[in-house]
Amino acid sequence: MFLCMIGRAVTRRKRKFLMTAGTVALGISLATAMLNVMLDVGDKVNQALRTYGANITVEPRGAALLGDLYGIGEGEGVADKFLLEAELPRIKTIFWAFNIVDFTPYLDVQAEAEGIGKVTLLGTWFARRLDIPTGESVDAGIINLKSWWDVQGPWLKDDDADGVMVGGLTADRYNIRIGDRIRVEVEDRTGEKRGTELTVRSLFHSGDKEDGVLLAPLAVVQRLSGLEGRVRRIEVSALTTPENDLARRAAQNPNSLSRHEWEIWYCTAYASAIAFQIEEVLTESRAKPVLQVAASEGAVLQKTSLLMLLLTVLSLACSALAVAGLVTAGVMERSTEIGLLKALGAGDWEIVLLILTETLASALVGGAVGYVAGLGLAQVIGQSVFGAAVSAKGLVIPLVALLVLAVAAGGSLPACRMLLRLRPAEVLHGR
Amino acid sequence: MKNILELHDVSMVYGSVTALRNITLSIRQGEWTAIMGSSGSGKTTLMNVVGCMNKPTHGTVILDGEKISRLNAKELTAIRRDRIGLIFQEFHLISYLTAVENVMLAQYYHSMADEEEALQALERVGLGHRAGHLPRQLSGGEQQRLCIARALINHPKLILADEPTGNLDESNQAAVLEIFHKLHDAGSTIIVVTHSPEVAEHAERIVQLEFGRMVRDGAPARPMVA
Numbered sequence: 001m002f003l004c005m006i007g008r009a010v011t012r013r014k015r016k017f018l019m020t021a022g023t024v025a026l027g028i029s030l031a032t033a034m035l036n037v038m039l040d041v042g043d044k045v046n047q048a049l050r051t052y053g054a055n056i057t058v059e060p061r062g063a064a065l066l067g068d069l070y071g072i073g074e075g076e077g078v079a080d081k082f083l084l085e086a087e088l089p090r091i092k093t094i095f096w097a098f099n100i101v102d103f104t105p106y107l108d109v110q111a112e113a114e115g116i117g118k119v120t121l122l123g124t125w126f127a128r129r130l131d132i133p134t135g136e137s138v139d140a141g142i143i144n145l146k147s148w149w150d151v152q153g154p155w156l157k158d159d160d161a162d163g164v165m166v167g168g169l170t171a172d173r174y175n176i177r178i179g180d181r182i183r184v185e186v187e188d189r190t191g192e193k194r195g196t197e198l199t200v201r202s203l204f205h206s207g208d209k210e211d212g213v214l215l216a217p218l219a220v221v222q223r224l225s226g227l228e229g230r231v232r233r234i235e236v237s238a239l240t241t242p243e244n245d246l247a248r249r250a251a252q253n254p255n256s257l258s259r260h261e262w263e264i265w266y267c268t269a270y271a272s273a274i275a276f277q278i279e280e281v282l283t284e285s286r287a288k289p290v291l292q293v294a295a296s297e298g299a300v301l302q303k304t305s306l307l308m309l310l311l312t313v314l315s316l317a318c319s320a321l322a323v324a325g326l327v328t329a330g331v332m333e334r335s336t337e338i339g340l341l342k343a344l345g346a347g348d349w350e351i352v353l354l355i356l357t358e359t360l361a362s363a364l365v366g367g368a369v370g371y372v373a374g375l376g377l378a379q380v381i382g383q384s385v386f387g388a389a390v391s392a393k394g395l396v397i398p399l400v401a402l403l404v405l406a407v408a409a410g411g412s413l414p415a416c417r418m419l420l421r422l423r424p425a426e427v428l429h430g431r
Numbered sequence: 432m433k434n435i436l437e438l439h440d441v442s443m444v445y446g447s448v449t450a451l452r453n454i455t456l457s458i459r460q461g462e463w464t465a466i467m468g469s470s471g472s473g474k475t476t477l478m479n480v481v482g483c484m485n486k487p488t489h490g491t492v493i494l495d496g497e498k499i500s501r502l503n504a505k506e507l508t509a510i511r512r513d514r515i516g517l518i519f520q521e522f523h524l525i526s527y528l529t530a531v532e533n534v535m536l537a538q539y540y541h542s543m544a545d546e547e548e549a550l551q552a553l554e555r556v557g558l559g560h561r562a563g564h565l566p567r568q569l570s571g572g573e574q575q576r577l578c579i580a581r582a583l584i585n586h587p588k589l590i591l592a593d594e595p596t597g598n599l600d601e602s603n604q605a606a607v608l609e610i611f612h613k614l615h616d617a618g619s620t621i622i623v624v625t626h627s628p629e630v631a632e633h634a635e636r637i638v639q640l641e642f643g644r645m646v647r648d649g650a651p652a653r654p655m656v657a
């Protein structure tokens with residue numbers, strides 16, 4: 001009988017039912033879209049923000065120290081400090097391995113180039129596929145890390161033994177063109193000169209100090225300088241959580257934290273925690289967060305998420321309010337009916353249950369429609385705002401179901417309060 | 432015969448309005464009583480008190496041996512459900528349920544919906560052929576008969592009808608009165624509120640109210656039919 005009543009109430013009062021469903025659908029579609037965008041595009045936003053560059057640099061311990069203390073630049077007296085290239089894959093084994101988006105090593109040496117004179121020859125990885133100790137493989141290298149560089153011609157290949165890329169500044173000054181051949185000579189540690197002839201494959205503009213260098217595969221520079229297996233610096237790009245007070249204290253001195261604080265810090269993706277973990281796996285290394293960039297990446301993402309969360313909450317609150325209006329109007333319209341049920345002996349909770357079930361039924365229909373519409377909306381938002389497709393996250397479904405329940409229950413609340421106060425004697429005799 | 436309903440010194444005050452003043456009245460089982468009085472004289476108020484929809488501000492009401500003026504809202508609901516059949520001037524049928532479903536609704540809140548029994552009840556008021564119709568597809572008289580069938584379905588001890596014929600034309604009024612006669616003959620206790628002397632004279636006893644006071648209580652003076 002109960003179900004029969006609901007069924008009849010729903011089918012014979014279609015307009016009201018559909019209006020409630022429609023209201024819920026509106027709110028839920030926005031919520032679905034926002035949640036999906038938030039959960040999926042969050043990563044994509046961060047990837048986009050990564051174009052600001054690496055946010056952690058790693059140097060040999062002594063070099064970093066001296067460099068910090070005396071402002072001594074690279075290659076001026078600390079040339080004997082190096083990191084080991086073979087250890088690089090370990091970066092992808094730290095606790096926050098999945099937050100490491102990309103990294104690349106550098107080895108810079110002073111070279112004599114024919115027609116140019118003294119110039120820095122910089123070796124790096126371009127796009128290296130690494131097999132990491134966990135059995136997976138990852139890609140690392142400068143191509144992804146410096147995706148905003150303006151390159152005329154192709155990027156080098158890591159196994160290109162006689163190719164070179166020339167920074168825009170040097171290229172302009174010495175009128176170097178793609179296809180030119182440049183002879184370079186490097187003095188190795190024993191004072192012996194080794195030379196080779198390189199072909200200019202492409203020119204690049206970085207907008208930074210690299211514009212003055214010759215860029216070559218790491219292996220080539222190592223061979224010329226006799227520094228096989230060595231690198232002088234690593235740049236790491238990691239997704240990070242914005243720094244807070246704890247992170248700042250930890251960055252100054254990890255030993256000042258209590259055991260418990262330390263664990264929280266270690267297990268949060270602060271740039272300082274990630275840097276600390278990198279130091280743990282690379283011998284004699286010193287990793288430093290490049291603070292402003294790290295902070296802005298995390299903060300922008302957090303603000304975007306906050307904004308979307310706010311929109312979600314607002315849209316749901318609006319839809320709950322609208323549902324409340326509709327349900328209350330419905331109860332008012334049916335006050336004699338409800339009075340009659342009370343007169344017939346229906347308990348208060350039985351009537352509340354009836355109204356709740358009716359509302360919930362329409363909310364579920366609206367929720368289902370809203371979910372589907374929301375997925376579509378998420379695509380539109382993803383494409384137009386972030387330029388990326390949004391995949392439907394499974395997590396959103398239970399979340400949305402909960403929200404539908406909340407909206408239905410919240411929306412029925414004022415109506416239920418009214419309904420409990422309703423006295424059959426007053427409504428049944430037309431007073 | 433024993434009293435099914437006793438009112439002792441019952442008063443009902445709404446703010447400055449005294450709707451009932453010191454009513455003392457007892458009604459025997461099987462009696463058919465008409466309550467008359469001008470508009471605003473307190474008839475509906477009296478019905479609400481007797482029908483467990485309102486508690487009097489003063490006095491005691493004993494229904495079927497139970498002192499209902501002392502019960503709380505929940506207990507009143509139970510008494511109303513089990514012992515009282517209510518018939519309204521405006522019928523108050525549920526618009527989206529069919530005739531038989533409207534009757535079954537009363538069964539549902541009382542004990543258990545039983546379509547067979549509900550159909551029989553419709554049959555008794557002459558609506559067997561309209562069981563599947565919605566209230567708006569029925570005439571006023573048919574709607575009132577449906578309302579009566581609903582009031583009777585749980586075999587109430589007391590039937591309360593507030594102006595049951597107020598919205599009906601003469602032939603429908605006659606049909607409703609005929610049903611009341613049948614019920615009376617079968618031993619039901621009936622209290623009917625009415626404006627109409629014509630309806631009142633079918634009862635065994637007429638109680639007259641004026642400004643909340645009982646001013647007359649006795650058998651109808653049957654006029655000679657010319």
Ligand SMILES: Nc1ncnc2c1ncn2[C@@H]1O[C@H](COP(=O)(O)OP(=O)(O)O)[C@@H](O)[C@H]1O
Nearest residue numbers: 445448450468469470471472473474475476477
């Ligand atoms: N809930 C109420 N609040 C205030 N006054 C009421 C209420 N119910 C009835 N009254 C007053 O009590 C008096 C009797 O009303 P009622 O019993 O409905 O009269 P009748 O049914 O005889 O027309 C009227 O003056 C009416 O205004």
Ligand SMILES: [Mg+2]
Nearest residue numbers: 429474475476
């Ligand atoms: Mg009245």
